[in-house]
Amino acid sequence: MTALDDVRVLDLTRVLGGPYCTMLLADLGADVVKIEPPGGDFVRETPPFHEADERFGxxxxxxxxGKRSLELDFDDEADRAAxxxxxxxxxxxxxxxxxxxxEKFDLEYExxxxxxxxLVxxxxxxxxxxRTGSSPKQDEPAFDLVAQALGGVMHQTGQADGPPTKVGFGVGDIFTGVLHAVNILAALHHRERTGRGQFVDTAMYDAMVSLAExxxxxxxxxxxxxDRDGNSHPTLFPYNAFExxxxxxxxxxxxxxxxxxLCEAMERPGWVVEYSSGPERLxxxxxxxxAIAEWVARRxxxxxxxxxxxxxPCAPVQDVADVYDCDHVSQREMLVEAELPGTDETVTIAGTPIKMAETPPTPGDRAPLLDEHRSELLEPAVGPRPEPETQTDPEPRDGETGRVGLTDGSLDDD
Structure with a gap:
C-alpha cells in the first residue's frame, strides 16, 4: 500500500515545475496519466540523450x-470527449x-x-x-527566470560587487511544484471531509516571494x-564558504x-571571551x-x-560527482536507476526526498513513451488513433494549434 494508491491524476503539465509536482504524486502512489498534445511534451526533445536510445532525453x-502517457489533440472533438x-x-x-x-476548449474547471x-x-x-485572486500580470507568460527575477530571488543572489544572479537550478519551477503538490493534497483532504472538490492554484511569482521571505x-x-551577501548571511556569523x-x-x-x-579547533581560546555572543561576533x-579564511586556506x-x-556544522562544497560518491545519498536512495525503453541500459536520476515509515514512496519506472498507454486508458471505448496521412506542420488556427499552450505562449512553466 502507498499513501496515494487510490488517487488518479490527469496531468496536462509540461516542462519542469508541473511535471515535478505530478511526479511527487506518482512517487506517493498516485496513478498519474500524462496527457500530451500532438507530438508530445516538447521537453522530450531536450538533450542530453543516451547513445542507446534517443526517444527522449x-x-x-x-x-x-512512473507516469502513463496519452496523446490527445484538444482541437479534435473526439479527443476532447475522451x-x-x-x-x-x-x-x-x-x-x-x-x-x-x-476555456477555449470548454475544458475549464467549471x-x-x-x-x-x-474533482480537484x-x-x-x-x-x-x-478565481483565487486577480493580478495585472495574469495574461503574461512566465518561466523560471522571470519568476526568480520578479520575486526578489535574483536580486538577493550573487556576490556583493556582482550582478543579480539566478539560482543555478530551477527553483522558480521546482519550489512552485512542491507547493502545488501541497496545495493538491490539502484539497484532497478537504474533499474527504466534505465530499466536494475545488479549484486551487499556485503562482510562480507568489512562490518566489515566499521563498525570499x-x-x-x-x-x-x-x-x-x-544587499547581496554572496555566501555569507546578513545577521549570522560565521556563516560562509571558505577556500x-x-x-x-x-x-x-x-x-x-x-x-x-571553532575557537578550540583554531587554537583561539581568547575569542571565546572576547566575542562571547552572536551580536558581538557579527x-x-x-x-x-x-583569520578564519587564513586558517582554512592552510588546510x-x-x-x-x-x-x-x-x-x-560544516561541509565540503560538493559537485555532482561528489554527490554520486556520497554514502548518505546512497543509503537514503537519493539516486535511482531508470530504464531506457527497449534497451538493457539504465540511467541515473534523482530519487524522492519524501520518506515515510508505513507507506514509503516508491519511485516508479522510467518515463513513458508518447501515447504508450492509449490502449489501457481508452481502447476499446474510442479505438486506436488513426495514423496521419502525411507529416506536415498544420496551419495555426486563430494563433493556436493542437499543441495546446505552446504555440500561443500560454505555457507558464519552464
Missing part, C-alpha cells in the same frame, strides 16, 4: 518517471497554461466540475488565476533593501557552543573573517572537516 526522464470521459473517474486535473487556455463535483482542479501559473521581513523591519587548498568548505558556527568548538565579522577540505566534525 534526460530532462524528460528526470521529472516524468478527456472528459477520463475526468469522470479522476480525482485531480493539473495544468500549467496561461489564464483562459482551457465545465469539468459539473461532470465530477469531487489544480492550476499552476506564472501569476495565479482570477528573509528579504521581506528585513525590509519591513529596517526600511532598507537588503581550502583543494576546494571549498562551508562553516556555520551559529550558537555559542559551535563558536567554542559586529566583528570584518576582523574575524580573514585541505578533509582536514577542516575532520577538525570540526561533530562540533561545528
Amino acid at each position: 534526460g530532462y524528460f526522464q528526470s521529472v516524468n518517471r 478527456f472528459r470521459s477520463l475526468v469522470d473517474d479522476a480525482d485531480v486535473v493539473v495544468e500549467n497554461y496561461r489564464v483562459g487556455t482551457m 465545465q469539468l466540475a459539473e461532470r465530477n463535483p469531487r 482542479y489544480a492550476a499552476m501559473r506564472g501569476f495565479g488565476d482570477p 528573509r528579504s521581506v521581513y528585513q525590509y519591513s523591519y529596517t526600511d532598507e533593501v537588503p 581550502a587548498d583543494d576546494g571549498y568548505v562551508v562553516i556555520a558556527a551559529l550558537t555559542d557552543g559551535h563558536w567554542h568548538g 559586529e566583528a565579522r570584518d576582523d574575524l573573517r580573514p 585541505s577540505v578533509a582536514d577542516v572537516i575532520n577538525a570540526l566534525r561533530g562540533t561545528v
Whole structure:
C-alpha cells in the first residue's frame, strides 16, 4: 500500500515545475496519466540523450518517471470527449497554461466540475488565476527566470560587487511544484471531509516571494533593501564558504557552543571571551573573517572537516560527482536507476526526498513513451488513433494549434 494508491491524476503539465509536482504524486502512489498534445511534451526533445536510445532525453526522464502517457489533440472533438470521459473517474486535473487556455476548449474547471463535483482542479501559473485572486500580470507568460527575477530571488543572489544572479537550478519551477503538490493534497483532504472538490492554484511569482521571505521581513523591519551577501548571511556569523587548498568548505558556527568548538579547533581560546555572543561576533565579522579564511586556506577540505566534525556544522562544497560518491545519498536512495525503453541500459536520476515509515514512496519506472498507454486508458471505448496521412506542420488556427499552450505562449512553466 502507498499513501496515494487510490488517487488518479490527469496531468496536462509540461516542462519542469508541473511535471515535478505530478511526479511527487506518482512517487506517493498516485496513478498519474500524462496527457500530451500532438507530438508530445516538447521537453522530450531536450538533450542530453543516451547513445542507446534517443526517444527522449534526460530532462524528460528526470521529472516524468512512473507516469502513463496519452496523446490527445484538444482541437479534435473526439479527443476532447475522451478527456472528459477520463475526468469522470479522476480525482485531480493539473495544468500549467496561461489564464483562459482551457476555456477555449470548454475544458475549464467549471465545465469539468459539473461532470465530477469531487474533482480537484489544480492550476499552476506564472501569476495565479482570477478565481483565487486577480493580478495585472495574469495574461503574461512566465518561466523560471522571470519568476526568480520578479520575486526578489535574483536580486538577493550573487556576490556583493556582482550582478543579480539566478539560482543555478530551477527553483522558480521546482519550489512552485512542491507547493502545488501541497496545495493538491490539502484539497484532497478537504474533499474527504466534505465530499466536494475545488479549484486551487499556485503562482510562480507568489512562490518566489515566499521563498525570499528573509528579504521581506528585513525590509519591513529596517526600511532598507537588503544587499547581496554572496555566501555569507546578513545577521549570522560565521556563516560562509571558505577556500581550502583543494576546494571549498562551508562553516556555520551559529550558537555559542559551535563558536567554542571553532575557537578550540583554531587554537583561539581568547575569542571565546572576547566575542562571547552572536551580536558581538557579527559586529566583528570584518576582523574575524580573514583569520578564519587564513586558517582554512592552510588546510585541505578533509582536514577542516575532520577538525570540526561533530562540533561545528560544516561541509565540503560538493559537485555532482561528489554527490554520486556520497554514502548518505546512497543509503537514503537519493539516486535511482531508470530504464531506457527497449534497451538493457539504465540511467541515473534523482530519487524522492519524501520518506515515510508505513507507506514509503516508491519511485516508479522510467518515463513513458508518447501515447504508450492509449490502449489501457481508452481502447476499446474510442479505438486506436488513426495514423496521419502525411507529416506536415498544420496551419495555426486563430494563433493556436493542437499543441495546446505552446504555440500561443500560454505555457507558464519552464
